[in-house]
Amino acid sequence: xxxxxxxxxxxxxxxxxxxxxxxxxxxxxxxxxxxxxxxxxxxxxxxxxxxxxxxxxxxxxxxxxxxxxxxxxxxxxxxxxxxxxxxxxxxxxxxxxxxxxxxxxxxxxxx
Amino acid sequence: xxxxxxxxxxxxxxxxxxxxxxxxxxxxxxxxxxxxxxxxxxxxxxxxxxxxxxxxxxxxxxxxxxxxxxxxxxxxxxxxxxxxxxxxxxxxxxxxxxxxxxxxxxxxxxxxxx
Numbered sequence: 201x202x203x204x205x206x207x208x209x210x211x212x213x214x215x216x217x218x219x220x221x222x223x224x225x226x227x228x229x230x231x232x233x234x235x236x237x238x239x240x241x242x243x244x245x246x247x248x249x250x251x252x253x254x255x256x257x258x259x260x261x262x263x264x265x266x267x268x269x270x271x272x273x274x275x276x277x278x279x280x281x282x283x284x285x286x287x288x289x290x291x292x293x294x295x296x297x298x299x300x301x302x303x304x305x306x307x308x309x310x311x
Numbered sequence: 312x313x314x315x316x317x318x319x320x321x322x323x324x325x326x327x328x329x330x331x332x333x334x335x336x337x338x339x340x341x342x343x344x345x346x347x348x349x350x351x352x353x354x355x356x357x358x359x360x361x362x363x364x365x366x367x368x369x370x371x372x373x374x375x376x377x378x379x380x381x382x383x384x385x386x387x388x389x390x391x392x393x394x395x396x397x398x399x400x401x402x403x404x405x406x407x408x409x410x411x412x413x414x415x416x417x418x419x420x421x422x423x424x425x
Contacts, residue, residue, distance in 0.1 A: 206353075209361030232411070243315070243401050251411075270358075280352070288354065298367045299414070303353035 203227050206289055206302030215311050219276040223289035223302045226270065229299070230291040233265050234273045238286045238304065247287075248274065279309045313338065315404050315417035325424045329390040332420045336383050337403030342366075343385040344414065345377060348399040357400075360385055361407070389422075397424045 206223045213219055232251045237242035247259040249261040250256045256263045264273040272289055305311075316335045324330050336343050345357040356369040360379035378385040383404075389396055399421050403414040 236416075241418070243403075245416065246413050249413070264361065290354075298356050298369070300356070301346075301354035303351075311391050 201226060203300050203301045204289065204291060208303055209307055210306040210308060212294075212308045212310060213279055215281060215309055217279050218307075219279050219283070219307060220223065221259060221274040221276075221287050221305050223272050223291075224270055225272070225291055225300075226288045227291075227293065227300075228267075230295040231294045232292040233263070233272050233288040234292070234299070235263055236288040236290055236301075238288060240285075242290055245284070253296075279307075281311050284308045287306075315402055317400075317402050317413055317417040319385060319420060320418065321421045321423075323425065324392050325425050326392055326394060328392050329388065330392060331386055331388045332389075332400055332402075332422075334385045334402030334404075334417060336385070336402075337415055338375065340406055340415075341383050342405045342407055342412070343379055343383065344403045344405075345385070345387050346401045347371070348401055348419070349397075354401070357387065379420050392424045394424050397422060414418035 204211045219263050236250040237247050238244040253267045261278045262275040286304040286306045288304045290299045292299050315377045318333045342361045344359040346354045348354045358368040363379045374390045399419040401419045403416045405412040405414045
């Protein structure tokens with residue numbers, strides 16, 4: 201069993217829709233939770249970072265962490281075609297920059 | 312400020328050869344991490360360097376090695392290439408090794424092994 205499970209998609213939604221992206225994890229040592237966005241032929245870029253259970257909002261993006269269920273989510277409101285990319289969840293148990301990534305969910309927002 | 316740069320961007324090698332990839336971190340960043348990205352396994356951590364010392368290592372065979380220079384630039388080497396080594400190799404830099412520091416990724420080197 202992988203430490204982090206993420207549905208690979210692809211996920212196709214119409215412009216303006218609310219998108220929900222999710223990951224589950226098995227290692228309770230994970231303390232830091234991140235979401236990265238990766239456009240084709242580019243490296244990942246950090247979108248959201250949180251280290252506690254609950255919600256964190258940044259513009260159209262909301263990251264949600266439920267440590268008791270070992271479940272993390274990223275919500276995108278009013279999705280735009282420019283949001284079309286692969287979204288990767290990433291987790292870290294702390295101490296060093298050894299990050300465990302999900303396999304990524306490919307999102308397509310259709311105009 | 313310039314971002315993380317990786318050279319070369321594309322590389323084609325044959326089985327049994329060796330390859331060296333280079334990464335130049337963002338100016339002022341002293342930590343460099345390397346990742347392998349494949350469609351099946353996603354992004355997997357290879358190793359991390361800070362101040363020329365390897366601080367952490369992932370679960371990869373000894374054919375994968377790296378080093379960091381005094382100017383924080385890093386190289387990774389893969390010897391005796393196998394078909395399964397075909398992947399996108401990503402380098403990320405951060406100010407320190409602390410988990411709370413943001414990692415900034417380069418565009419990657421696409422390695423194809425024939």
